Amino acid sequence: MNLRDVIERRVPPEPWAEGDNIPWDEPAFSARMLAEHLSQEHDAASRRLETIDEQVEWIHDELLSGKATRVLDLCCGPGLYASRLAGRGYEVVGIDYSPASIEYAEAEARREGLAVTYLHRDVRAGDYGDGFGLAMLIYGEFNTLRPADGRAVLDNVYRALSPGGTFVLEVHPREMIKLIGTGPATWRAEEAGLFSDRPHLRLDEHFWDEGSGTATTRYYIIEAASGDVTRHAQTFQAYTEEEYRALLREAGFGDIAARPDFPGRPVEAMGEFVVYTARKAGPA
Numbered sequence: 001m002n003l004r005d006v007i008e009r010r011v012p013p014e015p016w017a018e019g020d021n022i023p024w025d026e027p028a029f030s031a032r033m034l035a036e037h038l039s040q041e042h043d044a045a046s047r048r049l050e051t052i053d054e055q056v057e058w059i060h061d062e063l064l065s066g067k068a069t070r071v072l073d074l075c076c077g078p079g080l081y082a083s084r085l086a087g088r089g090y091e092v093v094g095i096d097y098s099p100a101s102i103e104y105a106e107a108e109a110r111r112e113g114l115a116v117t118y119l120h121r122d123v124r125a126g127d128y129g130d131g132f133g134l135a136m137l138i139y140g141e142f143n144t145l146r147p148a149d150g151r152a153v154l155d156n157v158y159r160a161l162s163p164g165g166t167f168v169l170e171v172h173p174r175e176m177i178k179l180i181g182t183g184p185a186t187w188r189a190e191e192a193g194l195f196s197d198r199p200h201l202r203l204d205e206h207f208w209d210e211g212s213g214t215a216t217t218r219y220y221i222i223e224a225a226s227g228d229v230t231r232h233a234q235t236f237q238a239y240t241e242e243e244y245r246a247l248l249r250e251a252g253f254g255d256i257a258a259r260p261d262f263p264g265r266p267v268e269a270m271g272e273f274v275v276y277t278a279r280k281a282g283p284a
Helices: 003-007 027-038 049-063 080-087 099-112 147-160 174-181 241-250
Strands: 070-074 091-096 116-120 132-137 161-171 186-190 200-209 214-223 229-237 254-259 274-279
Touching: 003 229, 027 099, 049 080, 049 132, 049 161, 070 080, 070 147, 080 091, 080 099, 080 116, 091 099, 099 116, 132 147, 147 161, 147 241, 161 241, 174 200, 174 214, 174 229, 241 254, 241 274
Parallel strands: 070 091, 070 132, 091 116, 132 161
Antiparallel strands: 161 274, 186 200, 200 214, 214 229, 254 274
16 A cells, blocks of 8 residues: 555545454564563553453453363463463353464463463354363453354354353443444554554544444554555444343343443543453353
């Protein structure tokens, strides 16, 4: 791409038409994203370790009651939750699309002697195995899936759980997705950043589509040395509370409950997420 392509871009973009997501599976991008996951200066990629510790404590005490079981962590990133759950005695399987995150998580598991299996795989790819007492898909990753893919993931989670197993789904409320889509366009100069190791300009713009309930963000990266332009796009699907509940029911889940957020989140961050818990029918 070049600057003319930016000037002549389609406004607004069609949701999902310019790519499903940012390039998680591209090795250089995933290495830069890993650094963001591990940063303790922000919660933009993964939460700070202190918060993760509190959330794992809640999962261990409130959802699992310390009972031995298998745990499935979808979109596990560098294994920050999986490793802590394995350290408490659970057998964990983590799945993520980022090669750098999976490589880091595997190295940490070997170093600590943890019972974790990590799979470098797109969670949309299908079978997760079975026999899990808990499955989790957190931090709003569900909202990055096209509706059909989201329904398929829920179906696959249901099949992966043992009877009585629990699913933890952390999502953005509709209002939060709309806030993303109606945000102002921004630009900044960076010596290096998430999308490039070299000096560049980063232009972000956001669009909200009321009809489909989607927010689309475009990222234009203009390299300082060459003037080359790269575009990335990410679409988020919004749902109402009743729509989330309906999706879970349609997948077969019951005992659906919602809470405003995980414990351990600062008060000022409340409203960004909703945490649903749901159960597969049968004895726990």
